[in-house]
Amino acid sequence: MAREQLNSAAYSWNGFAGRQELAAALAGHVAGRLTNAIAERGTGLLAVSGGTTPAKFFAALSAIPIAWDRVIVTLVDERFVPASSPRSNAGLVAANLLQNAARAARFVPLYHEATSIEDAASSDNAALQSLPWPLDVVVLGMGPDGHTASFFPDADDLATLLDPSSDRIVLPVHAASAGEPRLTLSLARIVNAGFIALHIEGEDKRTAFDSAVAPGPRKPIRAVLDAAHKPVEVFWAP
Numbered sequence: 001m002a003r004e005q006l007n008s009a010a011y012s013w014n015g016f017a018g019r020q021e022l023a024a025a026l027a028g029h030v031a032g033r034l035t036n037a038i039a040e041r042g043t044g045l046l047a048v049s050g051g052t053t054p055a056k057f058f059a060a061l062s063a064i065p066i067a068w069d070r071v072i073v074t075l076v077d078e079r080f081v082p083a084s085s086p087r088s089n090a091g092l093v094a095a096n097l098l099q100n101a102a103r104a105a106r107f108v109p110l111y112h113e114a115t116s117i118e119d120a121a122s123s124d125n126a127a128l129q130s131l132p133w134p135l136d137v138v139v140l141g142m143g144p145d146g147h148t149a150s151f152f153p154d155a156d157d158l159a160t161l162l163d164p165s166s167d168r169i170v171l172p173v174h175a176a177s178a179g180e181p182r183l184t185l186s187l188a189r190i191v192n193a194g195f196i197a198l199h200i201e202g203e204d205k206r207t208a209f210d211s212a213v214a215p216g217p218r219k220p221i222r223a224v225l226d227a228a229h230k231p232v233e234v235f236w237a238p
């Protein structure tokens, strides 16, 4: 099927004619990267995003027979809700990715009960220190407002979230547009990944991406593109 390839220093554009074709291609790339990581360092560390876009990709990836028992899956970000909530990214990952062959992977959640989002972020920060950083693969989504992870344009203290030199792993987020308080990986951890994919679908997201890379006010996704140690691989379908 036709595949569009546009490049710039900060990203490579991989356009697909259909969402199922994109899901299969992205799953193949991610599985390959994880397999290489396992061969090189004995484990693969994957961070995925939530939302409504990733389900087809998760299903395709879950069925690929790699050494999932050597893979650690965590989240790019999480809503401050328990896994039983329909808003939970952990619940989405459990239902769509940690199935089939991928059931054997170890999952590290971000949400746990805490008196505040700040306390949850601090204990996550301590708990995730022991993971085999850097990320081998991170799969980002993007909102029409140009947010990615939980880097919402209206977030309190957005500069801290986007600080490429931060030594934090997990940060708390308060943003009116987010719906509820969030926990997010820091930009510093995301941009250091061996493979950074941005998975977006629909004309609105393509327009939003084009706007974010054009001259003008810097949106959060642009901060990731600018700080990424390697070009971000954009996977898009209409």
Ligand SMILES: O=C(O)[C@H](O)[C@@H](O)[C@H](O)[C@H](O)COP(=O)(O)O
Residues within 6 Å of the ligand: 049, 050, 051, 052, 053, 054, 076, 077, 078, 079, 089, 140, 141, 142, 143, 147, 148, 149, 150
């Ligand atoms: O928790 C989340 O919602 C995500 O991590 C977030 O960053 C998501 O990727 C974008 O908001 C796009 O969401 P959709 O896929 O629903 O458009």
